[in-house]
Amino acid sequence: MAKVKTNYTCTECGGVSNKWAGQCPACGQWNTLVETLVEPAGGNRYSNSPQSLAQTAPVLSLADIEAIDVPRFGTGIEEFDRVLGGGLVPGGVALIGGDPGIGKSTLLLQALANISRLKKVLYVSGEESGAQIALRAKRLAVDARELQLQAEIQLEKILATLAEHKPEVAVIDSIQTLYSDALTSAPGSVAQVRECAAQLTRVAKTSGITIIMVGHVTKEGALAGPRVLEHIVDTVLYFEGDTHSSFRLVRAFKNRFGAVNELGVFAMTEKGLKGVSNPSALFLSQHENQVPGSCVMVTQEGTRPLLVEIQALVDSSHVPNARRLSVGLEQNRLAMLLAVLHRHAGVAAFDQDVFINAVGGVKITEPAADLAVLLAINSSMRNKPLPRGLVVFGEVGLAGEIRPAPRGQERLREAAKLGFSIAVIPKANAPKQAIEGLKVIAVERIDDALQKAREIDDHAS
Numbered sequence: 001m002a003k004v005k006t007n008y009t010c011t012e013c014g015g016v017s018n019k020w021a022g023q024c025p026a027c028g029q030w031n032t033l034v035e036t037l038v039e040p041a042g043g044n045r046y047s048n049s050p051q052s053l054a055q056t057a058p059v060l061s062l063a064d065i066e067a068i069d070v071p072r073f074g075t076g077i078e079e080f081d082r083v084l085g086g087g088l089v090p091g092g093v094a095l096i097g098g099d100p101g102i103g104k105s106t107l108l109l110q111a112l113a114n115i116s117r118l119k120k121v122l123y124v125s126g127e128e129s130g131a132q133i134a135l136r137a138k139r140l141a142v143d144a145r146e147l148q149l150q151a152e153i154q155l156e157k158i159l160a161t162l163a164e165h166k167p168e169v170a171v172i173d174s175i176q177t178l179y180s181d182a183l184t185s186a187p188g189s190v191a192q193v194r195e196c197a198a199q200l201t202r203v204a205k206t207s208g209i210t211i212i213m214v215g216h217v218t219k220e221g222a223l224a225g226p227r228v229l230e231h232i233v234d235t236v237l238y239f240e241g242d243t244h245s246s247f248r249l250v251r252a253f254k255n256r257f258g259a260v261n262e263l264g265v266f267a268m269t270e271k272g273l274k275g276v277s278n279p280s281a282l283f284l285s286q287h288e289n290q291v292p293g294s295c296v297m298v299t300q301e302g303t304r305p306l307l308v309e310i311q312a313l314v315d316s317s318h319v320p321n322a323r324r325l326s327v328g329l330e331q332n333r334l335a336m337l338l339a340v341l342h343r344h345a346g347v348a349a350f351d352q353d354v355f356i357n358a359v360g361g362v363k364i365t366e367p368a369a370d371l372a373v374l375l376a377i378n379s380s381m382r383n384k385p386l387p388r389g390l391v392v393f394g395e396v397g398l399a400g401e402i403r404p405a406p407r408g409q410e411r412l413r414e415a416a417k418l419g420f421s422i423a424v425i426p427k428a429n430a431p432k433q434a435i436e437g438l439k440v441i442a443v444e445r446i447d448d449a450l451q452k453a454r455e456i457d458d459h460a461s
Helices: 078-084 104-115 130-140 155-165 190-207 226-233 279-283 333-343 366-380 407-418 445-459
Strands: 006-010 035-038 093-097 120-123 148-151 169-173 210-214 235-240 246-253 263-269 271-275 293-301 303-314 322-328 350-356 390-392 424-425 439-443
Touching: 035 190, 078 235, 078 246, 078 263, 078 271, 093 104, 093 190, 104 120, 104 169, 104 210, 104 271, 120 130, 120 155, 120 333, 120 366, 130 148, 130 169, 148 155, 155 190, 190 210, 263 279, 271 390, 279 303, 293 366, 293 407, 303 366, 303 407, 322 333, 322 424, 333 366, 333 445, 350 366, 366 390, 366 424, 366 445, 407 424, 424 445, 439 445
Parallel strands: 093 210, 093 235, 120 148, 120 169, 169 210, 293 390, 322 350, 390 424, 424 439
Antiparallel strands: 006 035, 235 246, 246 263, 263 271, 293 303, 303 350
């Protein structure tokens, strides 16, 4: 059999070279040449697909196309279904990434064990042997007797297995371990990952098989491999959380069949990952008495409001450049908020080390945490705790104004449900009707918010 020819294509400019080089001869960029297949004349490697053999798809008006709801089926794990947007979709392709040992294979084995009771499933493992997976299933005490398993890393053999057994759900663990005979590069290279993912996606779309691919991550936490890997799949999920903690977060960053930024919360137990019904309790510390530098905020993760405790520690700096450290929140935004606090509230921290932490290992990306951060910093500087039962949210602008946050009513209702009695919020988020058990204080500027917090504290004392 004749060897398939390959060349090297630049990922920046698209230039083609017959040999690999450290620098692209076309654009001069370094380390951008990756191995790609040379298409044979008159066809390509997808020429035998049913789509290529059929006639060209007709052009239709959007009004003539019937909008049909995508059918879904659950995984038996409520939190996982929430992140997926309600369950798995036939023919859908999902990519799930996370740090090693965080629980990706454990969660998928539990999900496949539940699905195998009603549907035909296949687990393709390129990292573990069948005995290792059987041992894990025994340790997790899951009923996986109907689960079909294949330990294989060659793409062509996996595709033949999919065509022969026709499973309804298949898991590829992991995409970085697969290789295709059409390429000479090693498994895990950019070319191999892109080629294997493209072939598996084509099979999923043509046969209706739901495919879940596990992906490795880089040391920065991003999915390893080409960015096209995230573009061709339907759903991208990330595992978050500290491997030393028993809690795990699964977040959706892309979902063609549901909402993005949904969050699933799990607890790692001896029997695997268990969904947490009240995740707000994970992110709130249990203090007998109120402590300085602690402020509770309501953040919105997809359709779910969560209460998270923001902790601040402000201490005298013993070096010329005071330290600014933020865990779980954006560090550059912390520097901006300190400047706003000084300029518009008269609270200077230029000679103070400032440390910010979001309790529970959660990462907060929305700006609605600004007000909680500033109140926590001010509380730590004064060494005086904020009032008990206080919850806040709101974005702080450079002019010192407090901007509204989306879905303010849902945040307030969640806070009232968990027993909070006072809320300091942006004026634009003030509810039209009173919320039972919750006193709402609407503020417009940061100095006004600090003053209201002091008045509440003085009144309570």
